[in-house]
Amino acid sequence: MNDEESQNIPDAEFLGQAGAKVEGRTRLEAAYGSSDGDEQTIPSASVAGGTKQHEQAHLGTVFDQSYQPWGGSLNPRWARNWAILRHHVYGLFSKGHRPYGMATKLILFAAFLISLGDLGMSFISAIFSETEMHRVFGISKDNLYGHVLGFWPRNAICFPIIAALLIGGIISEDRMHGTSAIYFSRPLNRIDYTAMKFLSVAIVLFMLIVGTLGIYYTGDILMQGEGWAFFLDTFPIFLAAALAGTILVFTYSSIGLALSSVSRGKFFPAVALLGIFLGMKLIAFLIYTLFERSVLYLLSPYDCVAHVGQALVGTTSTYDHPWTWSLMSLVVINAIALYILASRVSSMEVTRE
Amino acid sequence: MSDQFVIETNDLVKSYGPHIALDSLSLKVKAGATGLLGPNGAGKSTMIKTLLGLIGVTSGEGKVLGFNIRTEGENIRSKIGYLPEYDCLNPGLDAIHQVAYSGELIGMNPTSAMQRAHEVLEYVGLRDQRYRKIETFSTGMVQATKLACSIIHDPELLITDEPSNGLDSRAREFMLKTLQQIVGEGGRSLLMASHLMDDVEKVCDRIVMLHKGRLIAQGRIEDLKSIDQEIEIHVWGHASELERELQNSGYEVRRTGRVMRVVRQDESTYAAIIESAAKSGAQLRRMNDHEPSLEDLFLVIMERLGYSVKSSAELFHFGPSSSKVDAPSELKEVGR
DSSP states (O other), rough: HHHHHTTTOOOOBBBTTTTTOOOOOHHHHHHHHSSSSSSTTTBBBOOOOOOOHHHBBBBOOOOOOOOOOOOOOOOOHHHHHHHHHHHHHHTTTTTTTSSHHHHHHHHHHHHHHHHTTHHHHHHHHHTOOOHHHHHHSSSOOHHHHHHHHEEEEEIIIIIHHHHHHTTTTTTHHHHOOOTHHHHHHOOOOOOHHHHHHHHHHHHHHHIIIIHHHHHHHHHHHHEEEEEEEHHHHHHHHHHHHHHHHHHHHHHHHHHHHHHHHSSSHHHHHHHHHIIIIIIIIHHHHHHHHHHHHOOGGGGHHHHHHHHHHHHHHHOOOOOSSSSHHHHHHHHHHHHHHHHHHHHHHTTTOSSOO | OTTEEEEEEEEEEEETEEEEEEEEEEEEEEEEEEEEEOOOTTHHHHHHHHTTTTTOOOOOEEETEEETTOOOOOHHHHHHEEOOOOSSSSSSSSSHHHHHHHHHTTTOOHHHHHHHHHHHHHTTGGGTTTSSSSGOOHHHHHHHHHHHHHTTTSSEEEEESSTTTTOOOHHHHHHHHHHHHHHTTOOEEEEESOOOHHHHHHSSEEEEEEETEEEEEEEEHHHHHHTSSSSEEESSOOOOHHHHHHHTTTOOOETTTTEEEEEEOOOOHHHHHHHHHHHHHHHHEEEEEEOHHHHHHHHHHHHHHOOOOSOOOHHSSSOOEEEEEEOOGTTTTOOO
């Protein structure tokens, strides 16, 4: 295009402005300009019969920023702790609290149903008056122990997986997302923070393990129409099984939280937790099979709890070493886990993580 | 200690083994907006943690809002709002619940925390985005949400750590305007740690400057800036000769290319510059009193400490190694 041709280009309307030349530079500005592009095109209201000022009035500004003071009072320590507990537990059931993945919620529901499998079988035996079936699935020392500490399927695929899914990210995600700054810049101390995190996962595990034990025990008595004498006979065994279940919950929670506190994501603590529970069990089992030595079970947290549980409930022991050794091992394992948890939480930062 | 200061420390020392993070820090921060300045490793983060009552001090004493930093950390944190520099939000939560939860953690009951969360999110410009998940937010929106979390309980003192970090110009303007309004309209105090001098100058009327754990300047920006009045001249030709001539006449000169700044001694400085220019054959294209910025103040202070620094960015953006450079021993006492 030569100079003569370029001069002959007629004036055109551009962006609503009659007479404005459509030039390459203007096009470029319209297409890639660094400004917001609204300089010439902000819609303007035309007010009938209004003044010129009204005709030029721009639309769209409704945001009036003004600081509002707050005169409420703050609740004491228990309310802050309750907020943490509520946030973590309610997150499993409703929106607006700690977000858990859908898979976690579904697996938890499935585990809850599996945990009530013995109650279902007892129900069937009650409907069909199957005494032989009830003898297998009804209340007994072995079944109360088995409901809490039986290896397959509960402690092989249910409880450890739930513990891994629940606990995996409970502290590590605070490190990953930096949310520890939100906690520790508030009037919370680290003991409360750790205790509430511990309690929130322990409550869910408790409901799953000991809660279903209670449902099974109560349900079976009601369905079979057992009397007070049966209740009085079996209640101490139920309490012993509940105590063993509580020890299991405590151990899963302390080891899980310790692993969560040393990492920045939920994958490592979850896998490590399964590795410790199932891996140690497998190694101890292989050693026992090969050399007939059960001492290595002292390194397996599940087996230590199971051994102590057998002693508490009064079922036949499946281990060669004394149960007090398992109890001591359990104390040591939990002490180490809690020490790691405490030292790692105390190192969590507010200014940078 | 007096009650007229929101923050007051007296010979505060915090050391990690042999490393002294805060060295005999004696601060007096009045109500209003105060900027906290200092290069990497200056001790800003340690100071914030100390003021929040999160870490014990080695020696000395301090008060924040009248509460002792050694023994009343929880009281301090319930009166303070803290906006961290780094991410601190749960990306899976929506903004309204994140802000409400941060209020509950301070001790607000859930209903009033939720009500207040709506108010503060509207205040920071996120009214229409409050039910969106934080993971979908832009940097500016995340920063605004962090601000909402820190002001939900209407704190008496707001501590912000690099509040405009990573924001585009529009979001930055909004953030600074909001902070200004919290101080001006809300009557709250602000301690703003930032490496952006312009931001600090826009929002704060006072500064506290730290270097290697020591306090090197504190006070009103205007007062501090008046310590050195300079005359700026634009020179054409023979600039080096003019610079030499002025220095020989006993004037302090800072030069960047053909722009020079001469420290004004008195009224006669103008005549001396013209005379020196005539002697050296340099053309003076322009001469005016220089209005110093906070950046200039920072450079002057760093020069006095014996550092050759061309801009604050040079110090602030360098890694920790920049703070390992020791000032000449004869100048070490200047900052005290």
